[in-house]
Amino acid sequence: MQFFTSAAILTILCIQTTKKKSLHAVYTRFVASLLGMLYSFIAFETFGYNPYVLVIMILLFIPSIVSIGVTAGFISSAVIMMHIYSEANFTLSLFYNELGLMTVGFGVALLVNLYMGDIQKRLDKYRIEIEELYKTIFSEIYKYLEVGDTDWDGRELIEAEKLLNKAKSLAYIDVENHLTRRENEYYLYFDMRERQLEIIERVLPKITTLPVIVQQAQLVASFMKELSENVHSGNTARTFRDKLDIVKKEFAELPLPETHEKFLAMASLYQFIEEMDEYLEIKQTFKGLKGKK
CATH class of the missing domain: 1.20.120.940 (Putative aromatic acid exporter, C-terminal domain)
Structure with a gap:
């Protein structure tokens, strides 16, 4: 995988104090990341891979995740969007790569949170x-x-x-x-x-x-x-x-x-x-x- 170290970042962002919070964290970050990839594909492939497009896209992206209640997933989605921006070429291979990072990162977070010491x-x-x-x-x-x-x-x-x-x-x-x-x-x-x-x-x-x-x-x-x-x-x-x-x-x-x-x-x-x-x-x-x- 490209950017494989980012899987650890996604894991850390999703580890919470309780199982319910962890599940909600994975949900918000997964939805926000998918939306971020959609925005990246439309913006970069239409207007080009340059800093101005990136800034405008993020300014439009933030209200979108706020409106659907997944604001907590902004950092995770930003990580994915920066991967796409740095590659400057949105391919099917890159799409699968980012899905793989999300699966590993969010999946490991859920596994970690499944073990909560018996209180x-x-x-x-x-x-x-x-x-x-x-x-x-x-x-x-x-x-x-x-x-x-x-x-x-x-x-x-x-x-x-x-x-x-x-x-x-x-x-x-x-x-x-x-x-x-x-x-x-x-x-x-x-x-x-x-x-x-x-x-x-x-x-x-x-x-x-x-x-x-x-x-x-x-x-x-x-x-x-x-x-x-x-x-x-x-x-x-x-x-x-x-x-x-x-x-x-x-x-x-x-x-x-x-x-x-x-x-x-x-x-x-x-x-x-x-x-x-x-x-x-x-x-x-x-x-x-x-x-x-």
């Missing part, structure tokens, strides 16, 4: 780390309600937010690496956990600003302790919502507050219970990850 283990690692952070957060809430422990600095909340952003990005890449898949169960899982984190961040002030620790706090503490021990990707939300209903009933059976401070504490705890019910409702809508507890 399942990384997604599972993120899942486990996030669940551990949630366990710690609930455990700290339990400790505060049970014994008034206030040493927690809340760093797990910040870590969970950062980890969820990384996990969702990785799950999206996994979707892009499967040509027939439109969604990823891990992405849905991390999105669910993100919405739950918003609730956790919203309800924490209701707990940490209790004016006094009332008797009802023990009921909530027991529930949070059990919840902290059962944070996983399976769907047990219905079970814990039933437990929360029992807490609400026991909460209502306890004596009414005797002071204004106790009233405020009880009101905050009840609001916390309602928010946790919403937290569990979000989890209940998620079907769970296949093969996970």
